[in-house]
Amino acid sequence: MPTIALAYVRPITSTPIKQFNLRMEKKRILITGGAGFLGSHLCDRFLAEGYHVLAMDNLVTGNLANIEHLFGKQDFEFYHHDVSKYVHVPGQLDYILHFASPASPIDYLKIPIQTLKVGSLGTHNLLGLARVKKARVLIASTSEVYGDPDVHPQVEEYHGNVNPVGPRGCYDEAKRFQEAITMAYHNVHNVETRIIRIFNTYGPRMRLDDGRVLPAFLSQALKGEPLTVFGDGSQTRSFCYVDDLVEGIYRLLLSDYHLPVNIGNPSEITIKEFGEEIARLAGVEFRPTFHPLPENDPLKRRPDITKARDILGWEPNVDRAEGLRRTFEYFRERVPSSTPSN
Ligand code: NAD
Ligand code: UDP
DSSP states (O other), X not given: OOHHHHTTEEOTTOOOSOGGGGGSSSOEEEEETTTSHHHHHHHHHHHHTTOEEEEEEOOSSXXXXXXXXXXXXXXXEEEEOOTTSOOOXXXXXXXXXXXXXXXXXXXXXXXXXXXXXXXXXXXXXHXXXXXXXXXXXXXXXXXXXXXXXXXXXXXTTOOOBOOTTSTTHHHHHHHHHXXXXXXXXXXXXXXXXXXXXXXXXXXXXXXXXXXXXXXXXXXXXXXXXXXXXXXXXOOEEEOEEHHHHHHHHHHHHHSSOOSOEEESOOOEEEHHHHHHHHHHHHTOOOOEEEEOOOTTOOSOOOBOOHHIXXXXXXXXXXXXXXXXXXXXXXXXXXXXXXXXXX
């Protein structure tokens, strides 16, 4: 953990020094997974909107570098804490965004039990906190609840095709349980809940080595290495730029709709074509190496975003060409030996 940030890390049991801060008019929002890729962008957005932001993270896959620029800001606090254990924050709380969870297949395959715990126990803790604080809670679900779908594009009414005992089961089933317990808290305890089903999202602050396809391909292209295509590359995904997703989250949180909403960019592409686009962007020849398709890897994925359009007035604004350019800049500054060769 970088020492610069440690000075600002507050133990979860700490009492706020300035009690009067608790009665400020600013809305207070807790963002779990706040040091991760999406969580850190959410911290930025809610601070920019004038909220007091409490970020919480155990740093299992996140990085304090993502939020280092926020340390020292009066309206930002960071709690180093595992949300699968009892969660408490001092003072009033208006909103909770529960984004803590490993999200990349190589991460959750390494720590399947922690992944199941943060989706189940972690979500239970945060729903309990929301109930006590009378806060509205939005939970980060995923297109993975649809598994390897046999309805295409995926509509929210589709119940999915998930293998609970396959390697991805720890993530997919944790998220399905997360949705179920969230609905139960809504129905039984009248907690104000929101459920977002996020489709593959990319952008700056993804971990260079998190194993997801975009960091893998961009890092490989920048190093002049062959791109590792799993299967024959004909499986599809639909990639959403992070700023668009954050706008969707913001709108859903402030909406009055409690059933799941897909947020993603419906522009669908095969993984092989995606590799070709990234190689072109990096100015290198597309040289794929083919590897076995991981077990239960969904063959196709594209969101139906009719609900997001109708209920939130949301649709993506950043096309893949522009989103990839912005992400490429981030990676180019960070990938070691950035000397692409043909
Ligand atoms: P990420 O790995 O960058 O961020 C997750 C963060 O959660 C990390 O900072 C990690 O340290 C933290 N965390 C994990 N377990 C924790 C625990 N027990 N206690 C406290 N902190 C914990 O991943 P991301 O892409 O930013 O994903 C964030 C959320 O969005 C996840 O819930 C994920 O399932 C969901 N999601 C993301 C995508 C996507 O395309 N990025 C798609 C669907 C769903
Ligand atoms: N993928 C790939 N090469 C890689 C990493 C991933 O071909 O180096 C494929 C993977 O098999 C999947 C797609 O890219 O079909 C998206 O994978 P990612 O891990 O990014 O997300 P998810 O499978 O969770 O949608």
